[in-house]
Each structure stands twice: as C-alpha cells, then as structure tokens.
Amino acid sequence: MGMGMSCLVGMVLSHPSCTPTAMTQETHRTVCWYPPSFDVRVEDVAMPRIEHPDDAVVKVTLGGLCGSDLHIYRGHGGIDKVHTCGHEFIGTVHKLGDNYGSNQADIRPSLYKNLKVGDRVVAAFTVSCGECHVCHVGYTCRCPHGLLFGSPFLNGGQAQYVRVPKAGATLFNLENPESILKSLTPDKIKHINDASLLILSDILPTGLFGAVQTLNHPKVKAIWEGKGWPGVFFSDADADPSANAMNEEDKFLTIALVGLGPVGICALVSLLDLIWNLETRSKFRYRIVAVDLLESRRNKAQAVYDRIQHPDKGKNGDVVVLGGDLGELKEKVMEWTGGVGVTAVLEAVGHADALELAFDVVRTFGAITSIGVHGAVPIPFTGRQAYNKNISFDFGRCPVRSMLPRAFEILVKRQDVFGEIGTESSLIDRVVPLNQAPEMYRKFEKGDVGKVLFDPWK
Amino acid sequence: MGMGMSCLVGMVLSHPSCTPTAMTQETHRTVCWYPPSFDVRVEDVAMPRIEHPDDAVVKVTLGGLCGSDLHIYRGHGGIDKVHTCGHEFIGTVHKLGDNYGSNQADIRPSLYKNLKVGDRVVAAFTVSCGECHVCHVGYTCRCPHGLLFGSPFLNGGQAQYVRVPKAGATLFNLENPESILKSLTPDKIKHINDASLLILSDILPTGLFGAVQTLNHPKVKAIWEGKGWPGVFFSDADADPSANAMNEEDKFLTIALVGLGPVGICALVSLLDLIWNLETRSKFRYRIVAVDLLESRRNKAQAVYDRIQHPDKGKNGDVVVLGGDLGELKEKVMEWTGGVGVTAVLEAVGHADALELAFDVVRTFGAITSIGVHGAVPIPFTGRQAYNKNISFDFGRCPVRSMLPRAFEILVKRQDVFGEIGTESSLIDRVVPLNQAPEMYRKFEKGDVGKVLFDPWK
Numbered sequence: 003m004g005m006g007m008s009c010l011v012g013m014v015l016s017h018p019s020c021t022p023t024a025m026t027q028e029t030h031r032t033v034c035w036y037p038p039s040f041d042v043r044v045e046d047v048a049m050p051r052i053e054h055p056d057d058a059v060v061k062v063t064l065g066g067l068c069g070s071d072l073h074i075y076r077g078h079g080g081i082d083k084v085h086t087c088g089h090e091f092i093g094t095v096h097k098l099g100d101n102y103g104s105n106q107a108d109i110r111p112s113l114y115k116n117l118k119v120g121d122r123v124v125a126a127f128t129v130s131c132g133e134c135h136v137c138h139v140g141y142t143c144r145c146p147h148g149l150l151f152g153s154p155f156l157n158g159g160q161a162q163y164v165r166v167p168k169a170g171a172t173l174f175n176l177e178n179p180e181s182i183l184k185s186l187t188p189d190k191i192k193h194i195n196d197a198s199l200l201i202l203s204d205i206l207p208t209g210l211f212g213a214v215q216t217l218n219h220p221k222v223k224a225i226w227e228g229k230g231w232p233g234v235f236f237s238d239a240d241a242d243p244s245a246n247a248m249n250e251e252d253k254f255l256t257i258a259l260v261g262l263g264p265v266g267i268c269a270l271v272s273l274l275d276l277i278w279n280l281e282t283r284s285k286f287r288y289r290i291v292a293v294d295l296l297e298s299r300r301n302k303a304q305a306v307y308d309r310i311q312h313p314d315k316g317k318n319g320d321v322v323v324l325g326g327d328l329g330e331l332k333e334k335v336m337e338w339t340g341g342v343g344v345t346a347v348l349e350a351v352g353h354a355d356a357l358e359l360a361f362d363v364v365r366t367f368g369a370i371t372s373i374g375v376h377g378a379v380p381i382p383f384t385g386r387q388a389y390n391k392n393i394s395f396d397f398g399r400c401p402v403r404s405m406l407p408r409a410f411e412i413l414v415k416r417q418d419v420f421g422e423i424g425t426e427s428s429l430i431d432r433v434v435p436l437n438q439a440p441e442m443y444r445k446f447e448k449g450d451v452g453k454v455l456f457d458p459w460k
Numbered sequence: 461m462g463m464g465m466s467c468l469v470g471m472v473l474s475h476p477s478c479t480p481t482a483m484t485q486e487t488h489r490t491v492c493w494y495p496p497s498f499d500v501r502v503e504d505v506a507m508p509r510i511e512h513p514d515d516a517v518v519k520v521t522l523g524g525l526c527g528s529d530l531h532i533y534r535g536h537g538g539i540d541k542v543h544t545c546g547h548e549f550i551g552t553v554h555k556l557g558d559n560y561g562s563n564q565a566d567i568r569p570s571l572y573k574n575l576k577v578g579d580r581v582v583a584a585f586t587v588s589c590g591e592c593h594v595c596h597v598g599y600t601c602r603c604p605h606g607l608l609f610g611s612p613f614l615n616g617g618q619a620q621y622v623r624v625p626k627a628g629a630t631l632f633n634l635e636n637p638e639s640i641l642k643s644l645t646p647d648k649i650k651h652i653n654d655a656s657l658l659i660l661s662d663i664l665p666t667g668l669f670g671a672v673q674t675l676n677h678p679k680v681k682a683i684w685e686g687k688g689w690p691g692v693f694f695s696d697a698d699a700d701p702s703a704n705a706m707n708e709e710d711k712f713l714t715i716a717l718v719g720l721g722p723v724g725i726c727a728l729v730s731l732l733d734l735i736w737n738l739e740t741r742s743k744f745r746y747r748i749v750a751v752d753l754l755e756s757r758r759n760k761a762q763a764v765y766d767r768i769q770h771p772d773k774g775k776n777g778d779v780v781v782l783g784g785d786l787g788e789l790k791e792k793v794m795e796w797t798g799g800v801g802v803t804a805v806l807e808a809v810g811h812a813d814a815l816e817l818a819f820d821v822v823r824t825f826g827a828i829t830s831i832g833v834h835g836a837v838p839i840p841f842t843g844r845q846a847y848n849k850n851i852s853f854d855f856g857r858c859p860v861r862s863m864l865p866r867a868f869e870i871l872v873k874r875q876d877v878f879g880e881i882g883t884e885s886s887l888i889d890r891v892v893p894l895n896q897a898p899e900m901y902r903k904f905e906k907g908d909v910g911k912v913l914f915d916p917w918k
Binding site for chain 1: 682688824
C-alpha cells in the first residue's frame with residue numbers, strides 16, 4: 003500500500019492544498035472538483051497536515067460517492083473553489099495532534115483521551131466538537147465548529163488522506179471498546195468489511211435520523227403507544243369520558259416512505275429495527291408503504307425487505323412497495339388507507355414534488371419528516387393548508403455523530419442486508435480504484451451505476 | 461329570564477333558520493351575519509330543534525366574540541350564507557334527542573348516557589362524535605362529523621338557543637362528576653362564574669394546545685428532560701463517549717411566545733402550568749419571552765403574570781414581555797439568547813410576518829408551534845432554509861374536546877387570573893346584552909374593545 007509520493011507539481015498547481023514551491027513535499031492522490039460543473043479530476047496534491055492540536059489525519063481505506071455529492075458536481079452550489087470531494091470515508095488514524103493521549107483532562111469527551119494512531123475509524127460527514135451546547139444536546143451537525151467534508155471549506159475523503167478537525171468528537175472509533183456499544187467489542191465486529199461500515203458516515207445514520215424523527219413525533223407515538231394524543235401530559239385521571247379509548251383498530255401505524263435511494267432504504271431498515279425494538283410492538287399493527295418512481299429502486303427495496311431475517315418480521319405488520327407516477331401513487335396510498343391517509347410520511351428525496359406528495363397522502367394530524375436536501379424553492383403549500391390539515395413537519399440534516407452508536411448497532415445486526423456488495427439487495431454497487439472517479443461521477447449522475455466506493459490504494 | 465317568543469316574521473325572512481309560513485312558531489334572539497361583510501344584525505329566528513337523536517338544544521347563558529369570528533365578519537371566508545354567529549358558548553341543556561339516557565349501550569361514550577336536561581355545559585367550538593378513529597386518537601377537531609359553530613354549516617352560540625350535534629361528545633358537562641376530573645366535583649366549582657368558564661369553548665384549550673405541542677416536541681423535551689435529543693430511542697448504554705452529557709448550562713429552555721391576544725395569554729398561563737407540573741421542574745432553567753407589537757396586549761400579559769400566585773413562580777425561570785417592531789423584536793430575542801435563538805416558538809397570531817419572526821428567532825433544531833389561523837399565502841421560507849436550520853413545525857386547529865379536561869383543571873387552578881371581568885389582567889373585557897352585537901363587532905374589529913361576551917337574556 004504505497005503512498006502517493008509523487009510530486010507532479012504541474013498537475014497540482016490549481017489545487018489549493020498544494021504548495022507549488024515545495025518541490026519535495028509529500029503528496030497524496032485525491033478526487034478534485036473544478037468549477038463550474040461536471041468536472042472532477044484525479045490529482046496528486048500536498049498531504050494534509052495537523053493544523054490544530056485537536057486534528058487527526060486519517061489514512062482512508064474507502065471513500066464513498068453519495069447522491070448529495072451531485073449538488074456540487076452539477077454546479078448547483080454556486081461554488082468556485084477547487085477542493086477534494088467526498089464526505090463519506092473510513093480509514094485508520096495516521097497522525098494525531100498534541101491534544102490526544104491519556105493526559106487529557108476528564109472534562110474533554112473521552113475520545114480525545116482514547117484515540118490512538120492506528121485505530122480503525124469512520125467519520126461523521128460533518129465536523130463536531132462534542133464540547134459545546136449544540137453537541138451536548140445532540141445536534142452535532144449544527145455544531146458551531148461544524149464543517150462539511152468535501153466542501154470548499156474542508157477537503158474530503160475521496161483521497162488517500164484527510165485531515166479531520168475536532169477528531170475526538172467527529173470520528174467514531176471502531177477499535178476502542180470505550181467508544182462503541184459495550185457489547186460490540188472489536189473482535190465481534192472483525193468480520194464486518196469496510197464497505198459495509200462506510201455507510202456509517204452518512205446514509206445509515208441519515209436514514210435512522212428520519213426513522214427516529216418519524217416514530218418519535220408525538221402524533222405518531224400516540225398510535226404505537228396506544229395512549230391517544232397528547233397522552234404524555236394527561237394522566238389516566240384525565241381520561242376523557244366523552245370519548246372511548248383507542249381500540250385495536252385505531253392502533254394501526256401507517257408510514258409512507260417516499261424515496262428509495264440508499265438513504266431511503268436505510269430509513270426502511272431503521273424503521274423496522276426501531277419498531278421491532280418497541281416494548282409495545284405486539285400491541286399495534288403497522289404498514290410501511292415504500293414508494294419510488296424508479297423500478298430499479300423499488301426492486302432493491304423489495305430485495306432488502308425480502309432478505310431481512312428477524313423473528314418479528316411479518317408479525318403485526320408488513321412492507322408494501324409501490325410505484326407509478328405521482329398522481330397514481332397518491333391514489334394508491336389513499337385507497338389503501340381507506341381515504342384517511344397515512345399516519346406519517348418520511349420524505350427522503352429532497353424535491354418539492356416529494357413534499358407535495360407527502361402533504362397529499364398524510365392524514366389530518368399527520369407528521370411529515372423530511373431528510374432530503376431541498377432547493378431554494380418555497381415549501382409547496384400555504385399556511386392555511388397546513389392549518390386545515392393540522393400538519394407537522396421536521397426538516398433538516400442528520401446529526402450523524404449523535405446517531406452513530408445506534409446506527410452502528412443496526413449495521414451490525416443487519417449484516418444480512420448490509421454485509422454484501424454488488425448483489426441485488428446491497429446498497430453498495432461496486433468498489434473501484436480512485437482513478438475511475440471521473441467516469442463514475444458521470445455514470446452516477448446519469449443513474450447508470452448505483453452507490454460507488456473509491457479505493458484510493460488500488 | 462323570558463324567552464324570545466316574539467314572531468317578528470318580517471325581520472327574519474332572510475334567515476335560513478326561519479320558516480316564514482309558521483306564523484306561530486317559537487323564535488329566539490340571535491346575532492346573524494349577512495354577506496358580503498361587516499354586517500351583523502340582531503334577529504329573532506326559528507328556535508333550533510332536535511334534528512338527530514344525538515342532538516341536544518342548549519339554552520345559552522353567554523356567547524363569546526372571538527378574534528377568529530372576524531374572518532367571517534370581514535368577508536374573508538368567501539361565504540354567502542346568512543347564519544347565526546359565534547363558536548363560543550356556555551349554557552344549560554334544554555332538550556335532548558332520543559339517544560340519551562341510561563339505556564344507552566356501554567359502547568357509547570359515557571356522556572351519551574349521562575347527559576341530562578338542566579346540566580350546565582360548555583361546548584367545544586367544533587362538533588365531534590367521540591366514536592370514530594379520529595376522536596379516539598384525540599384529534600376531535602378533525603372528526604368526520606365535525607362542524608364549526610357559527611358557520612354556514614351550523615348556527616352558532618351568539619343566540620338564546622343553539623342546536624348541538626353529537627352533543628354527548630361535543631359538550632363538556634360541568635354538573636356530572638363522571639364527566640369532569642374526579643377531584644373537581646360540582647360543589648368545588650360552584651364559585652366559578654360563567655364568563656370565566658366560557659373560555660373553555662376555545663381560547664384556553666387552544667392556548668393549552670399550543671403549550672402542549674411546544675413542550676411535547678422531542679426537540680424541546682430534550683432540554684427539560686435533560687437527556688439530549690433523541691433520548692427516547694437511546695438507552696443509557698448507547699451514551700455517546702464522543703460527547704459530554706448535558707450540563708446545567710445546557711438545560712435552559714427558552715420559549716418565544718409570539719402574539720399576546722387572549723389565546724396567547726392562555727398559552728402563557730398554560731406553558732407555566734405545564735412547566736410547574738413537570739417532574740423535572742427543578743432540574744432545568746427556563747425563560748418565556750412574550751412578544752407583541754401592541755402595548756395594550758403586552759400590558760395585559762404582564763398583569764396576568766404579575767397576578768399569578770404559585771409556589772414555583774420565579775424559581776428557575778421567568779417571563780419577559782417584549783415589544784418593538786419586528787426587526788427590533790428579532791434583535792432583542794437574539795441578543796437575549798446570546799445569538800443562539802430560542803428553543804421553541806409558540807406562534808399565536810396567524811400571519812406570515814409572525815411565522816417569519818418565529819423562523820428568525822428560533823435556534824437551529826428549533827421547534828415552531830403555530831396555533832394561528834393562517835391565510836392562503838405560502839409558508840414564508842424555502843425547503844432549503846428549513847433544511848439548513850433543522851426546523852420543526854406543528855400547525856393547526858385545537859382539538860378542544862380532547863383538551864377540555866386538562867384545560868378545565870387549569871381554569872380552576874388559575875382563578876387568580878381567569879376569575880374576574882374587566883380588570884387589567886382579565887381576559888374578558890365586558891359582558892353586554894346581545895343587541896349590542898353590531899356595535900361590539902365594529903369596535904372589536906378596530907381593536908377598540910377587548911374580548912366581549914353576549915348575554916342573550918338581558
């Protein structure tokens with residue numbers, strides 16, 4: 003596994019990471035994005051260095067290509083700065099700043115103490131310090147220190163090396179038992195390949211984020227708790243004698259999952275895992291209707307569901323995969339819920355059309371969770387419509403670092419789905435050498451390949 | 461208390477409740493709305509009758525004039541049907557349909573069994589059956605049988621009598637111990653006057669609805685539970701070692717209450733009551749910043765807060781009343797939260813400007829609860845803005861019937877605020893005879909009087 007030691011100054015002049023005067027400087031191989039659009043190049047640029055004592059430099063074993071990389075690729079971001087692409091990566095700690103080691107005060111998060119060179123790590127796609135109010139509450143993706151990997155502000159992981167700011171709270175350490183769930187010691191996860199673990203950088207936590215927000219919304223919880231909204235603030239003594247309590251028929255949780263790309267499929271797997279973990283799981287029925295306009299995505303979602311093995315699968319609930327155009331989809335969902343609409347919609351597309359579909363198929367007092375990255379177009383309904391339907395929304399980016407412990411647990415449990423590459427049900431289509439990046443970006447943008455990972459050492 | 465037995469046929473020809481041929485028919489006095497706008501008249505029309513065996517006819521003791529009556533008054537609803545105004549009323553049961561009495565099967569809500577002629581009742585402002593799925597879950601304002609009192613579809617309570625469909629689940633019975641909180645027997649509430657109880661029809665439950673949604677949102681609960689979002693799906697074993705737990709500083713709940721009309725003030729009182737009831741109340745700090753553009757409303761809100769007596773008042777939290785124009789308000793709130801923004805906004809205005817202010821002053825991962833009735837204008841921000849701020853919204857109409865037991869409990873407890881009429885702190889400005897309705901509508905519409913109640917027997 004030789005490092006990219008070449009110093010092809012002529013090739014790297016335009017990359018801001020490179021110092022053209024340093025003729026003897028170490029370099030590494032990267033995928034660079036060039037403005038204005040549709041232009042990525044494989045280039046050798048200056049090695050990342052420790053710039054702050056909280057930094058780590060990670061040696062990347064795999065870097066992922068994600069649907070949201072296409073926003074920059076297509077030039078939608080108004081960006082004009084050349085930078086290294088990619089916000090998903092897994093690797094090992096190559097270098098650490100001075101703020102690591104056992105002499106760290108107890109007031110710092112434990113990973114600042116315990117992270118060691120050589121540890122196998124996966125990165126959240128945004129930086130978080132773990133020490134501010136925002137991180138403490140769990141909103142790590144909006145940490146004031148937050149930077150997005152693979153953006154003009156922070157070089158990304160489609161590279162041989164990557165600098166990780168605030169590494170003690172941005173990385174998830176797969177080696178140190180203190181940093182993972184107590185039962186999942188390193189020997190128990192040895193068999194899990196890097197391609198499988200890479201989805202921890204973004205898509206699995208993001209799907210889980212959508213699933214958690216959906217199930218955790220008070221209007222959805224009312225159904226699976228069977229207590230009637232807004233139960234939490236009402237004791238049994240408050241029970242309303244003007245209404246009968248919820249009966250078996252009422253305890254029917256229906257969720258429309260809109261968008262079956264990799265994030266949508268992770269949301270599906272997460273929804274099922276969370277539902278199967280609920281204490282009340284035998285006390286309500288559920289149905290997840292998974293919808294997408296593309297047949298290939300529907301087939302993958304169906305294959306994933308078919309493959310999942312779980313003792314509770316099929317008990318009290320099922321997954322139905324639906325297609326058709328938007329009008330047909332709406333009709334099918336409404337017909338299938340007897341005209342009521344679904345309890346909740348999880349929208350994993352990031353397009354106004356998907357939000358409109360969500361609004362149309364959700365019930366009154368329904369909850370819409372949107373984890374898609376939306377454009378700068380207005381939310382497609384009026385305040386009056388929202389009032390008349392008693393609608394709730396949750397929008398936004400996944401706080402990956404907060405989601406990682408639980409996402410990791412699901413990843414380990416669901417190796418039946420996540421463990422393989424290139425099969426009908428796997429989320430990862432292929433692993434290719436980094437120098438195929440320009441070709442893969444082109445094909446991925448056109449939908450000709452599924453999720454691609456880059457091996458920067460092949 | 462003589463009934464309006466006159467039969468002034470000439471005056472009532474245009475009212476649809478009147479049958480002009482029935483010269484000897486009983487009539488009652490009502491406030492009627494006439495198209496297109498700004499035209500309400502006091503008229504004697506045909507007495508309401510039992511039209512369905514689930515109906516009751518209620519003899520009204522007081523009918524309220526509410527801000528949302530102005531939507532119809534101003535002609536904003538596109539309505540062309542003459543009808544009796546008013547969705548807030550309190551009274552006694554005058555007649556009951558055949559479906560009432562002890563021979564009712566146990567499967568019906570208990571009020572169908574227990575409601576009796578003569579019972580003192582207050583009505584939710586919308587009809588609910590109490591027997592459908594929607595009612596069972598608690599969303600009574602969206603019951604398929606739902607009708608709004610004082611609309612073209614159902615005559616209202618600014619009248620001597622009113623027909624109440626599905627009365628067994630629409631009315632709240634103040635006489636029958638089975639129908640109210642066990643500890644609040646009729647003798648314990650005898651001292652509470654009708655003017656005080658009338659706010660149970662709409663404004664107190666609606667304020668409570670906003671308060672419940674605000675505090676119950678998972679992103680808000682994280683602060684007062686002190687567990688960090690999304691705690692509910694994460695066991696202690698999942699605790700993330702990359703982040704320190706929430707500390708005392710982090711447990712600071714900040715709520716901006718936008719709009720201090722009667723509903724806003726009820727929301728303020730409800731927020732305080734809910735907070736003071738939380739088991740964790742001593743474990744977090746809170747601040748409610750109550751904002752309004754009108755000085756008179758701010759003064760009322762301040763007077764209400766000053767008047768409240770509670771052992772926990774001032775412990776760990778306070779209420780700050782703020783004014784200024786929208787830009788100033790935004791600056792003040794942001795300054796006051798150190799630039800972070802508030803945990804949540806409760807918007808009780810129903811205008812796009814108020815939603816914009818809410819969006820501007822709420823933190824990232826903030827929750828906005830809107831209980832205002834919004835117009836048919838787009839929600840004033842884009843999907844991208846919502847994504848970038850990780851915003852949550854809850855919109856919609858209050859399910860009054862579901863809120864009534866808890867709202868009633870607050871009303872009884874908070875007689876220090878709700879018990880008086882016409883004082884600096886009272887929500888009710890005055891009680892006037894019904895025939896002053898045209899004048900009061902004019903003045904109320906201009907903001908020259910506060911909340912007015914009509915006594916149809918004076």
